[in-house]
Amino acid sequence: MITESSWIKKVIKEEEYKKYMNGEKDFxxxxxxxxxxxxxxxxxxxxxxxxxxxxxxxxxxxxxETASLLNVTNPLLWEEIYETAAKIKKKVYDNRVVTFAxxxxxxxxxxxxxxxxFRRDNKEEVRRRxxxxxxxxxxxxxxxxxxxxxxxxxxxEHPLSDAKxxxxxxxxxxxxxxxxxxGYGSIRRVNINAAPMSIEDLSMLKEIGIxxxxxxxxxxxxxxxxKVHPSGTxxxxxxxxxxxxxxxxxxxxxxxxxxxxxxxxxxxxxxMGLLYHAIELEKRFGVGPHxxxxxxxxxxxxxxxxxxxxxxxxxxxxxKLIAVIRLSxxxxxxxxxxxxxxxxxxxxxPMCTQTDASTRIGVGAYSxxxxxxxxxxxxxxxLIGDDRELDTVVRELSEMGYITSFCTAxxxxxxxxxxxxxxxxxxxxxxxxxxxxxLTFREWLDDFASExxxxxxxxxxxxxxxxxxxxxxxxxxxxxxxxxxxxxKRIKNGERDLYF
Ligand code: SAM
Ligand code: SF4
Numbered sequence: 001m002i003t004e005s006s007w008i009k010k011v012i013k014e015e016e017y018k019k020y021m022n023g024e025k026d027f028x029x030x031x032x033x034x035x036x037x038x039x040x041x042x043x044x045x046x047x048x049x050x051x052x053x054x055x056x057x058x059x060x061x062x063x064x065e066t067a068s069l070l071n072v073t074n075p076l077l078w079e080e081i082y083e084t085a086a087k088i089k090k091k092v093y094d095n096r097v098v099t100f101a102x103x104x105x106x107x108x109x110x111x112x113x114x115x116x117x118f119r120r121d122n123k124e125e126v127r128r129r130x131x132x133x134x135x136x137x138x139x140x141x142x143x144x145x146x147x148x149x150x151x152x153x154x155x156x157e158h159p160l161s162d163a164k165x166x167x168x169x170x171x172x173x174x175x176x177x178x179x180x181x182x183g184y185g186s187i188r189r190v191n192i193n194a195a196p197m198s199i200e201d202l203s204m205l206k207e208i209g210i211x212x213x214x215x216x217x218x219x220x221x222x223x224x225x226x227k228v229h230p231s232g233t234x235x236x237x238x239x240x241x242x243x244x245x246x247x248x249x250x251x252x253x254x255x256x257x258x259x260x261x262x263x264x265x266x267x268x269x270x271x272m273g274l275l276y277h278a279i280e281l282e283k284r285f286g287v288g289p290h291x292x293x294x295x296x297x298x299x300x301x302x303x304x305x306x307x308x309x310x311x312x313x314x315x316x317x318x319x320k321l322i323a324v325i326r327l328s329x330x331x332x333x334x335x336x337x338x339x340x341x342x343x344x345x346x347x348x349x350p351m352c353t354q355t356d357a358s359t360r361i362g363v364g365a366y367s368x369x370x371x372x373x374x375x376x377x378x379x380x381x382x383l384i385g386d387d388r389e390l391d392t393v394v395r396e397l398s399e400m401g402y403i404t405s406f407c408t409a410x411x412x413x414x415x416x417x418x419x420x421x422x423x424x425x426x427x428x429x430x431x432x433x434x435x436x437x438x439l440t441f442r443e444w445l446d447d448f449a450s451e452x453x454x455x456x457x458x459x460x461x462x463x464x465x466x467x468x469x470x471x472x473x474x475x476x477x478x479x480x481x482x483x484x485x486x487x488x489k490r491i492k493n494g495e496r497d498l499y500f
Contacts, residue, residue, distance in 0.1 A: 016198060058091070058092060066328045067268075070268045078320065088327065097405065101356055107156050108160050120233075126379050141178075141367060142366055155192070163201035173187050188408040196247075245258065254417025255417065271328070294321060322352065335352065363379065
């Protein structure tokens with residue numbers, strides 16, 4: 001059997017990232033970022049309004065433009081920025097919110113990140129890796145009882161959760177057909193959040209049907225990165241992580257997601273880092289990140305940096321950073337997670353596209369569904385701020401005027417990578433998705449919703465149907481409207497998984 005230390009030695013393939021570097025330099029230049037933030041202080045309101053116009057045309061901003069936004073101090077101008085951010089979200093993604101759930105498969109980890117409960121030195125963590133049978137059981141609850149269609153599957157970095165294990169768990173998840181009152185529910189889209197991998201491993205995951213590949217850089221600031229990822233660990237290699245998405249593209253995985261863990265370093269710097277990352281991917285591969293995440297540090301057991309950091313992000317700055325990302329990379333999806341309390345999530349939702357619900361992050365926690373709600377810090381990575389059930393989240397979203405989309409059609413019809421980027425930038429993806437949102441929402445309401453949620457959801461469906469009919473001949477041809485009505489009736493009669 002392979003030992004942990006011999007496995008560690010084989011993970012990083014220097015030649016797979018060094019070829020992208022300019023000698024010792026990667027595409028994040030800390031001094032340049034600092035200078036840009038400094039140079040663009042006290043921006044003129046007319047300059048900010050011109051930048052907003054550019055974002056509304058769904059064009060990626062330049063680093064100087066983003067730095068100007070970050071330097072706005074006038075509260076009224078911030079209100080205009082929030083309004084613009086909400087307009088962009090509506091223009092690109094309409095009033096849809098996509099929901100998903102995280103599924104933690106293993107909390108073994110060889111790394112020692114100072115902010116994470118899974119770190120090697122946290123001896124109080126109860127370690128567990130799900131067997132494939134257990135993965136199926138968890139999936140059964142998520143797809144059969146709660147009604148999720150989309151997961152983000154999460155793993156610590158360890159030989160026990162290597163690429164082969166990840167591949168096996170993805171296949172196990174796709175294989176589950178869980179009984180529901182009208183038939184069966186299944187997970188149609190498996191995204192993963194896992195450690196950086198080699199091109200060979202990513203090609204294998206592409207082959208078995210991985211959805212989005214998500215890796216957060218945590219902090220783009222080199223010195224802080226070094227401080228919070230102790231040397232000698234796999235994760236201490238900044239560039240192996242920074243170029244994860246380059247390797248993904250090389251492996252044919254063209255649906256990639258980036259993020260920064262806010263609270264490790266200055267939030268303005270991290271927003272600039274995310275922008276540089278998006279620009280680099282656009283330049284090299286013609287495709288930017290499909291989503292950007294901005295998790296904020298939350299308490300974790302035996303994770304000293306969480307208490308110590310002087311960079312904690314306030315709720316006010318959290319809203320600002322999301323707005324600036326929305327304007328800077330206007331085509332991208334933005335994910336707000338259950339780390340945030342419901343109040344904060346609702347506040348930033350007009351700018352975001354995805355959120356999780358019924359979230360449990362203990363390994364094996366969904367199988368205890370209905371029996372145990374208490375969060376145990378020695379069994380999970382950190383504490384979440386919001387454990388509302390999917391039914392409640394869907395109802396509240398409906399009451400706020402949003403349609404919850406369970407659509408996964410885009411990926412299954414090849415609308416990924418360059419194809420989806422062009423549709424998003426031209427505003428055309430929104431119209432496809434509107435139809436699929438209606439159909440999948442109808443399906444979900446019939447299969448999973450409580451009576452109260454169903455009532456709230458029906459109102460939204462009615463409004464959406466009317467909007468589609470009103471825009472017949474403009475956005476949709478009469479044939480498309482007819483087909484929508486036909487699909488809708490078939491779903492009401494019990495057929496499932498019909499999409500455009
Ligand atoms: N082990 C893999 C890795 O590090 O890339 C998988 C990801 S880890 C299980 C998921 C993400 O959780 C990390 O990338 C980090 O951004 C976030 N995270 C870690 N500790 C956290 C904390 N205390 N509060 C909030 N998010 C945290
Ligand atoms: Fe391990 Fe990831 Fe946690 Fe770091 S963030 S300790 S790599 S699980």
